[in-house]
Amino acid sequence: MSQKVRVRFAPSPTGGLHLGGVRTVLFNYLFAKQQGGDFILRIEDTDQGRFVEGAEAYILNTLKWCGLEPDESPVHGGPYAPYRQSERKEIYRQYAEQLVKDGFAYYAFDTTADLDEMRIKFKTQENPSPQYNHAIRSQMRNSVSMDSAEVSRLLAEKTPYVIRIKMPLEETITFTDMIRGEVSFQSSQVDDKVLLKADGMPTYHLAVVVDDYLMKISHAFRGEEWLPSAPVHLLLWKYLGWESSMPQWAHLPLILKPDGNGKLSKRDGDRLGFPVFAMDWTDPKTNETTIGFKERGFLPEAFVNLLAMLGWNDGTDNEIFSLPELLEKFSIERVHKGGAKFDYEKAKWYNHEWIKKSGVGSLEIGVKEVFQKAGIQITDTELLTKVIELVKDRCTLLPDFVQQGSFFFQMPESFDIAAIRSKWDEKKNMFFTELVRAYELSTVWEMHDLEREFKELAAANQLKPGDLMLPFRIMLVGGKFGPGVFDIAALLGKTETVKRIEHTLGLLQE
RNA sequence: GGCCGGUUCGUCUAUCGGUUAGGACAGCCCCCUUUCACGGGGCAAAGACGGGUUCGAUUCCCGUACCGGCUACCA
Numbered sequence: 001m002s003q004k005v006r007v008r009f010a011p012s013p014t015g016g017l018h019l020g021g022v023r024t025v026l027f028n029y030l031f032a033k034q035q036g037g038d039f040i041l042r043i044e045d046t047d048q049g050r051f052v053e054g055a056e057a058y059i060l061n062t063l064k065w066c067g068l069e070p071d072e073s074p075v076h077g078g079p080y081a082p083y084r085q086s087e088r089k090e091i092y093r094q095y096a097e098q099l100v101k102d103g104f105a106y107y108a109f110d111t112t113a114d115l116d117e118m119r120i121k122f123k124t125q126e127n128p129s130p131q132y133n134h135a136i137r138s139q140m141r142n143s144v145s146m147d148s149a150e151v152s153r154l155l156a157e158k159t160p161y162v163i164r165i166k167m168p169l170e171e172t173i174t175f176t177d178m179i180r181g182e183v184s185f186q187s188s189q190v191d192d193k194v195l196l197k198a199d200g201m202p203t204y205h206l207a208v209v210v211d212d213y214l215m216k217i218s219h220a221f222r223g224e225e226w227l228p229s230a231p232v233h234l235l236l237w238k239y240l241g242w243e244s245s246m247p248q249w250a251h252l253p254l255i256l257k258p259d260g261n262g263k264l265s266k267r268d269g270d271r272l273g274f275p276v277f278a279m280d281w282t283d284p285k286t287n288e289t290t291i292g293f294k295e296r297g298f299l300p301e302a303f304v305n306l307l308a309m310l311g312w313n314d315g316t317d318n319e320i321f322s323l324p325e326l327l328e329k330f331s332i333e334r335v336h337k338g339g340a341k342f343d344y345e346k347a348k349w350y351n352h353e354w355i356k357k358s359g360v361g362s363l364e365i366g367v368k369e370v371f372q373k374a375g376i377q378i379t380d381t382e383l384l385t386k387v388i389e390l391v392k393d394r395c396t397l398l399p400d401f402v403q404q405g406s407f408f409f410q411m412p413e414s415f416d417i418a419a420i421r422s423k424w425d426e427k428k429n430m431f432f433t434e435l436v437r438a439y440e441l442s443t444v445w446e447m448h449d450l451e452r453e454f455k456e457l458a459a460a461n462q463l464k465p466g467d468l469m470l471p472f473r474i475m476l477v478g479g480k481f482g483p484g485v486f487d488i489a490a491l492l493g494k495t496e497t498v499k500r501i502e503h504t505l506g507l508l509q510e
Numbered sequence: 511g512g513c514c515g516g517u518u519c520g521u522c523u524a525u526c527g528g529u530u531a532g533g534a535c536a537g538c539c540c541c542c543u544u545u546c547a548c549g550g551g552g553c554a555a556a557g558a559c560g561g562g563u564u565c566g567a568u569u570c571c572c573g574u575a576c577c578g579g580c581u582a583c584c585a
Contacts, residue, residue, distance in 0.1 A: 012585045044585070112583080126511050129581055162583055180515075189513050190581095197583040204585050228514055228580040251515085254579070258521080261577060309534095313523065317533045336523085338516045339578065346522065346535045356548080394547040404547090466544040473545060480545050 005037025007219045009070075010085075010208065012044045016281030016290065017062045019264060019342065020223055020255045023307045027252060028221050029068045030308075030330040037218070040078065041070035042211060044085045044204070054284065056084070062278045065300050067323055080215040085207060092202035095210050095240060096163045096195050100143070104239040105195060107161045108132075108142040109154055131191035134169055163196040165205075165232060165239075173231040178219075178250040179335050185231040193232050205229060209236040212247055220247040224339070225263070227251045250332060253311050254339035264342050266290055274344040278303065297370065297398030298347075302354035306347050310340050320353055352396040360388045367401045374402045376409050383408060386491055390483050404482060408491060412478025415504055419480065420471045424508055431461050431468060432475075436501050439494060447490040454486070475504040 007028045011021055025041075032039040041063070043056055056074055063069060072078025082088055099105035110118070115132070118140065122130035130136065137144055143151045144166065154161070167190050174184035195206040202210070212220060230249065237246040255264045258272060269276035269290065279292035293303050305321055313319075314329045321329065355363065367388055368378050378384050391404040406412075438453055454472075458465045473485050476497065482488055489497045 010585095108583095115583085124511085128511055131512090131581065160583095164583095183514075185514070194583050199583080201583085203583070223579090224515070225579055225585090230514090253516085256578075263579075309522075311522095315524070317524080319522090319534060336516095340522060343521050343535065349535060352548095391547095393549090464544085469544050482546080484543085485545085 003216070003218055005032055005035035005218050006040060006216055007032045007037065007221060008040040008042050008212065008215065008217050009221075010042040010044050010211070011059055012204075016266070016277045016283070017059055017279075018266065018276045019278075019307065019310070020252075022062065022066060022068075022278050022303075023255065023310060024221055024223060024252055025063060025068055026066070026304060026307055026326075027250075027312075027330075027332070027335065028219075030326055031219060031221070031332055033327055034330065038071040039068070040083070040215060040217070041073035041076075042083045042085070042215070043074055044207070054282075058279070058281065065279060065294055066304055067300060068304075085202075085211075088207075088211065089201060091214070092206055092210055093196060093200060096202070096206060099165070099195070099236075099239055100163060102239065103166070104235075105163050105165050106137075106143040106192075107151060107155070108137075108140065108164050108192075108194075109159050109161045110141050111160075114141065132164065133191040134167060134188065137164075137166075137192055160198040162194045162198050164192040164194050165235065167192055167232075167235070173234050175230065175234055175249060177227075178248055178332050179253075180251060180337055183227070183230070187231065187235075190231050193229070195236075205232050205236065209233055209240065209242075213237070213240070213242050213245060216245070217247045219250065221250045221252060224251045224254050250335070253336050255310055256339045256341045258342050258344065272344070274347070297366075297400070298351050299354045299358065299366070299398075301358070302347075302351040305354065306350040309350075310342065311336050320350075320357070348396050355392050355395050355398075358392075360385050360392075363388050363392065366398050370398045370401055371406070371409070374399075374406065376402070376406055378409060380409075383491070390487055390491065394483070407477040407482065407488075411500070411503075414478055415507060416474050416479045417504070417507055420474055421508065423467070424471070427461065427463060428468065428471065429505065429508070431457065431463055432471070432501055432505055434461070436498050436505075439498055442494065445490060445494050447484075447486045450489050451486040472501075475501050 009021075009025045009028050011017060025039075029039045031037075041059070043059065060073065060075055070076060072080070072083060074083045077083075096105065100107065118132070118136065119130055122136065132140065139145065142164070146154075168187045171187040172184055173187055174182060177183050193205050194203050196202055208220075211217075230251075234246070237243050256262065257264050257268045264276060266276055275291050275293045275296050277290055277292045279294045280289055281292060282289045294300070301322060304323055304326070305319075308321060308326050308330070309319060312330065312335050314321075314331075315334065364381075364384065368384065371378050387405045387408045388401070391401060394404055395401050435454065435457055438457055439450070442449065442453070454468070455465050458468055469485060470480070473480065473482070473488075476482075476485065476488050476492065492500075
């Protein structure tokens with residue numbers, strides 16, 4: 001029986017697509033593609049019954065940026081459409097009803113107030129959060145505790161109800177997780193989870209099982225936080241009579257807060273000053289925008305790389321992997337069991353490595369964008385190419401290119417005159433005046449010649465080149481940064497170099 | 511509280527019972543560079559604890575501790 005590998009990711013857009021989500025997609029994708037299978041994107045596009053505007057496009061855009069395009073999705077379509085949960089609503093009810101009919105689930109008419117009351121009533125020191133389970137269901141208003149006439153009457157009166165799974169009393173539920181090995185649960189410890197809500201929408205528990213079955217999913221990867229509800233899903237596969245086609249499970253380790261403990265959340269990013277979303281995410285409810293890795297100036301290659309290393313490695317010292325390399329090297333067996341704390345410094349290191357590694361061509365678009373955002377229009381593409389080549393090794397994030405290279409495209413907005421004024425004297429003034437004259441006479445405008453002329457002239461004036469470098473740098477770029485001074489002068493060209501020396505000489509006269 | 515999962519330098523991790531426990535990030539020092547970086551070299555830094563099994567345990571088993579997840583008509 002060789003069934004085609006089909007893995008799926010079914011994000012909820014409630015909180016944007018964060019690191020953990022994209023990593024799940026990445027591992028799904030790698031596994032599927034390695035097996036020659038398909039990666040399916042299904043979208044839980046509802047937030048407690050409400051459609052989340054823009055969420056779908058956002059998720060698709062993110063995956064596109066990362067290079068992880070699905071084979072089937074709400075926009076790509078596919079043989080098992082629709083791929084949007086809100087459009088599949090009608091499908092779920094029949095299965096929930098079937099479960100009731102077969103005695104594996106029941107109607108529950110309890111109101112929110114009833115549930116609150118129950119939780120207060122049964123709350124004890126030893127049991128701070130009582131569950132709606134085998135012990136309690138007989139005391140609640142449901143089709144197990146009430147006689148059938150009463151149930152029929154309530155149903156006929158259109159009393160709101162939910163459908164809950166009826167967990168068996170004493171049963172050991174065991175399954176093999178691809179990452180963790182054998183995991184087992186006692187059914188008595190699991191509560192009667194709601195499968196179908198009063199508004200007719202399924203909960204994740206029902207939807208994921210029904211959809212995975214209908215879409216012929218062969219492998220299901222999700223975060224470790226789902227492990228406790230695995231027994232519910234396992235039982236559902238069994239009760240629905242689909243046990244033989246149940247997917248293989250893999251529960252991925254969590255991505256944790258860098259400081260303290262706990263799952264990484266959006267709040268941590270805000271608090272510690274780093275992104276947790278792949279791309280800018282605007283919360284539709286609060287209209288607040290949270291910055292993404294893309295907008296912070298990360299390369300998608302670096303982002304994918306760092307995500308892959310958060311929970312996996314190939315057993316060697318290699319830490320830099322491109323998507324094609326990951327496709328070749330990735331193995332689910334080497335995915336870690338334990339959660340990993342996210343380290344933003346290390347994340348930036350990956351980006352730096354990728355900027356250094358990337359060719360000028362692949363950097364060009366991103367760099368241009370970053371300049372544009374800073375209000376600098378690039379018209380001279382040839383110059384841009386040279387600038388990127390010259391400064392890329394010193395850029396960690398894309399916006400660093402602005403700091404490192406904006407002065408090639410426009411006159412610096414300010415000159416740090418204060419840094420040189422205290423040591424400025426007539427001799428230096430003379431030197432630079434002569435330098436202008438010498439440079440104007442230059443026939444070749446090349447880095448080494450410029451440096452040689454500069455040093456010869458310094459010697460002639462009995463000045464140490466070291467004392468002249470900083471002033472020269474500030475004249476050209478405005479401050480104490482940028483590549484080698486003569487590299488800058490060479491690239492700037494004769495006219496501009498001379499112009500800037502004369503301009504600052506003027507400023508120093510004031 | 512219960513259930514489930516996890517535990518190697520500060521952080522991410524390597525190790526398929528025998529290693530001076532390796533690498534990377536961060537930190538510190540030196541070199542290179544007459545800026546800042548890049549680069550090169552170096553230092554410091556780890557097997558939670560207690561029992562087994564074994565000639566030998568970081569590695570296998572049990573217990574404890576600690577951390578995390580779940581415990582919603584959220585996913």
